[in-house]
Amino acid sequence: MNKGRLIIVSGPSGSGKDTVLEKLFSKHPEVRLSISSVTRAMREGETKDGKYHFVSREEFLSALDRGEMLEHNVYLGNYYGTPKKPVDDAIREDAEIILEIDVNGAKNIKKLYPDAVSVFIMPPSLQVLKERLSGRGTESHEQIEGRLKIALSEIEHAPKYDYIVINDKLDKAVEDLTAIIMSDRSKTERQINIINEVLNDAESCHW
């Protein structure tokens, strides 16, 4: 049986991570996305088929009790969690599943799935990061500076990731992430079956 792969993707605000992932999924619909369960209310523009699975607080807490969450946290009184089953299904079914998560979540997940491949998406320079963070033009100097500080503190964790994707040009970043996922399929641990098959066939058959 070949193995699938959990792929952890992190990246600060201003990395353009969401756009990179969107484009990846449109080109590779066979790559799965881990959908977080959240207890907060649906916002305008969000749908039931989007990045979140909206559940009640009761549903969330009982799933948590049953050990069905890989990790979870509470933010402004709402619960956010990563369901375990879709990840394990993907690995068993020889598929890739991408889990978009922050640097702290990534660290915890890597402990549970040491074989997970981790990718950090980042801006090409401080200048570009600043431009992207101030791009909306609706926030104060202090707000932008606050977001920059958070982004920089996340970038400090980048060296612990397996791969770094620099998002300078979007298409190139999507290509780089695609190469990481595609190359993973060729890793020996995921191809060992075919080697054994050829060698077993050779043993059991007469030319």
Place this chain on the structure above:
Amino acid sequence: MNKGRLIIVSGPSGSGKDTVLEKLFSKHPEVRLSISSVTRAMREGETKDGKYHFVSREEFLSALDRGEMLEHNVYLGNYYGTPKKPVDDAIREDAEIILEIDVNGAKNIKKLYPDAVSVFIMPPSLQVLKERLSGRGTESHEQIEGRLKIALSEIEHAPKYDYIVINDKLDKAVEDLTAIIMSDRSKTERQINIINEVLNDAESCHW
């Protein structure tokens, strides 16, 4: 300074390795190829710009004396060797260099360059391997069986490689090898400079 990468490629007779590599180089001329030095005579169809660097026995032996060969061996009285300089140049210059070598040579090179990425190219099944080996139709049953045995003994080493590329359809195999090389460029150890640059810029500059 970012780092280049030595990429070791092995594959038995019948794997179609040469055709995969040819097509890779035509699409990615920036990827380098390690050219072996050999003392045997040039054969019909071979050129000075091909896979081998033809040198005299004296030249070869004095290069060997000066420690300029990564590995070498003797076959039917002729010397074959891998020059060290092009490999080190490529690594220093942030480029990739492919070294096509057999399973024993690969083992020795991996000891010298533990960071080298190793790829084993193999046929999709025993049946296809047999068909490819007997394809020329000019050899006896015994000759083909001999080549099959050698191929199988090489495939036994495949599990020690980092990646396995199954050459069923040529284009897919070229794509898979390309993804391995492209993804390597995103490995954190090759991107650490850009992380440090962003963080250093942030430290030394006032918003």
